[in-house]
Amino acid sequence: MAALKVLISFAGLKNKLALSMKSTYSVAELYEKKPIGEFVTLSGWVRTFRSNRFISLNDGSTVSNFQCVLDYEKFDDTLLKKINTGTCLTLKGKIAESPGKGQPIEMLVESVEILGESDPEKYPLQPKKHSLEFLREIAHLRPRTSTFGAVFRVRHHLAYAIHDFFNRNGFFYIHSPIITASDAEGAGELFNVSTLDKKNIPLTEGGEVDFSKDFFGKEANLTVSGQLEAELLAMGLGKVYTFGPTFRAENSNTTRHLAEFWMIEPEMAFYQLSDNMELAEEFLKYIISYALEKASEDLRFLDQRLADEEKSKPTDQRSMPLLEKLHFVLENPFARITYTDAIDILLNSSYHRKKKFQFPVEWGIDLQSEHERYLVEKHFKTPVIITDYPAAIKAFYMRLNEDEKTVRAMDILVPGIGEIVGGSQREERYDVLLQKIKQFGISEHSLWWYLDTRKFGTCPHSGFGLGFERLVQFVTGMSNIRDVIPFPRTPGNCEF
């Protein structure tokens, strides 16, 4: 035990030493604390090296680089030649006010340690403008660029704000299963999960695949939604939410679809549709205002990026500047309207009269993107919550209204993105739910556990789903969904 005690007291000593000698900073910490006159250590990657004198260093803690000034006469030429874009360095020196315009403080470098070189002939990220398409090909390196650094930091702040919002409001975070034998929603094409040898698939006597030989003893797929499982937990814990990956095996190559994406699905016992709408609006406004506060610098950078991108478009096709749009959403109540009224607005619009809609408008249709955009961007000019959709175009679990034609659904539409939230009050009446399940051709047997919640102590409850990447797109202004997740999965793409 003597040896142990030495180890422990040594560790304690080391901790104390490390604290008293703390001189290692991140760029974000340097800008925050401005330790002028202090001798500090800073590590990061070279963005540019100008005039053999000015190193612009970035360490990922913020979008801003830190200017480090070298007296090149003090350093060896072979060392200076190794300082290129992408080189990883540890610099030591004194922090001083910067005489230059671009930054308040800078480092007067006294020592340079090269941690990792970066051959300028080979390193793909040179200090010039790269297209987003090119950067997608090198998704392993793009977090080193200003744009993707900003996007992924904003993504972090949004994710944190989501947990923060729910935690403050008495919700419990639950993990719904990723691999599941249930395809209750019938929400489209599924990814099968299996350990069967594909060169030797076992068949039953009837010639079907014998999934009893598979890992789970039955056919299993990747989840399309955690909602049904979240409902089970809401019936015990009251208010819960999921935040996990969901999957669609759809062959969609668009700027809005991923095969693997993250969803947030809150589910609340005792919530009516109106409570659900209020929660969703409050939730969206909370996380956007959180991002505006905590990621202000990144959002200013992304605002400018979008403005530059928009310059190439004709004036009437440009979207609202990013920060203006975010403040606009925060400061205005969301419009609330029934599906039936929305159809009336569309039918009475000049767009409809002038036949500008490509798809027909009539009660019963699934609103097309052009209809949603008209309502949000032309008519209301604010986010819109549309409620009480026709039962036939919505999922089986949505609560049937007294009219027996519509259900207590709600979709929230925002400018540029369209639907960002989809939710409903759930059908809590056993008989009505059972009838809907049969009508929708779903096997009653496969949902015995879901039906059980309506059999034992059922209650009115509601919930909604938010596609996380759609949210990140909305807040960062990135037009392609593949640019807001580190490693996008789409048909034909699962690199890295």
Next chain:
Amino acid sequence: MAALKVLISFAGLKNKLALSMKSTYSVAELYEKKPIGEFVTLSGWVRTFRSNRFISLNDGSTVSNFQCVLDYEKFDDTLLKKINTGTCLTLKGKIAESPGKGQPIEMLVESVEILGESDPEKYPLQPKKHSLEFLREIAHLRPRTSTFGAVFRVRHHLAYAIHDFFNRNGFFYIHSPIITASDAEGAGELFNVSTLDKKNIPLTEGGEVDFSKDFFGKEANLTVSGQLEAELLAMGLGKVYTFGPTFRAENSNTTRHLAEFWMIEPEMAFYQLSDNMELAEEFLKYIISYALEKASEDLRFLDQRLADEEKSKPTDQRSMPLLEKLHFVLENPFARITYTDAIDILLNSSYHRKKKFQFPVEWGIDLQSEHERYLVEKHFKTPVIITDYPAAIKAFYMRLNEDEKTVRAMDILVPGIGEIVGGSQREERYDVLLQKIKQFGISEHSLWWYLDTRKFGTCPHSGFGLGFERLVQFVTGMSNIRDVIPFPRTPGNCEF
């Protein structure tokens, strides 16, 4: 637009009304605010109904039930008959100090609304002790029990504490991919993800499965770890962490293994192994102390539950009481010891001399559970960080020490669970890494992107992985890992 304005001002009005009339409470809020004399609304599920008079109501907001007192003469008999265990109710009444011993306050019920009945002949959760095995069969209902309510609330608080810790410390949360074409770690058996028709698998001319016809155009599997991708992001953002599901298709039916489980994997640029150890210890202590503060009532309940369970064991096989164990971990520094020294301790132990170890002890072995338990529970009596393992028994990406025999690995062992954290400093030297990749028989080509990070601006960096369910087991004292995740996936099990 007139209609919209009416809608908006109506919604505003409704919000104001709702706030001024706020009288709906959760049980947790009632106990916190104790609104004695106030007329309130409370919804929840009946746990017990005694003497036609005392309803014990639970709404999931806390492990405690709320006593609601009925004057049965004021209520109809048919209504009273519907109040059974599991029935969902909305009760209205006045809050008063409770003359009873079990609770500080209670509700004097004035109205009862039955939201959902619960047939006592059919509802499986009756007020008696159910075995954990039985409850696992009805995982859709078990969140309604005190034990699982407590476990899942603690799980929530632990998850929140993890995000909170990293956010406070300048880490960015990243989502590493779930579906991946890389099996770099060779970490064992994989779940294949596919949309190929299993009854009609396309083959190449050589007779192999033609994955070019599959959704991603190549063979794709569920991830076993997000570490390699986290490293890519750490090289841009500095400090990052993952918190996502990972998968093992191992046919293990134990109390410690799941096929689907959640992992937390921080990865930090510029961290040496010693920084990594300090972070991991600080991290574990932070989240445990957070849980002790925020989930104190649930943990007291689970402490008692474990104590009851332990009573059936012989005294010398009982584990440390739960709360005592958690405080013990908080208050003691973790022992730090090299693998080589750990082997010496084992060789010099009375256990070894008396041949009490089932597995042989010698330098080079993978420590068995019995060895780890001896070190933690018998020798050090505190969590232990073992470092510098033999290179041959650890992954290819761990940094080789100067001795060229050991690597900068670290495992943290805790009482009862064994390994809870596994981490290392990563091999940042391109040549050494390439050689290790070849030694381990991994295709260099499949890791081109990982090698790129060592080619361009490499730097010392470190990280670790924490199995979330192991942590929840440790903090809740639940002995079977299937009881700390809502819907466990194991061989033959993927219900719900």
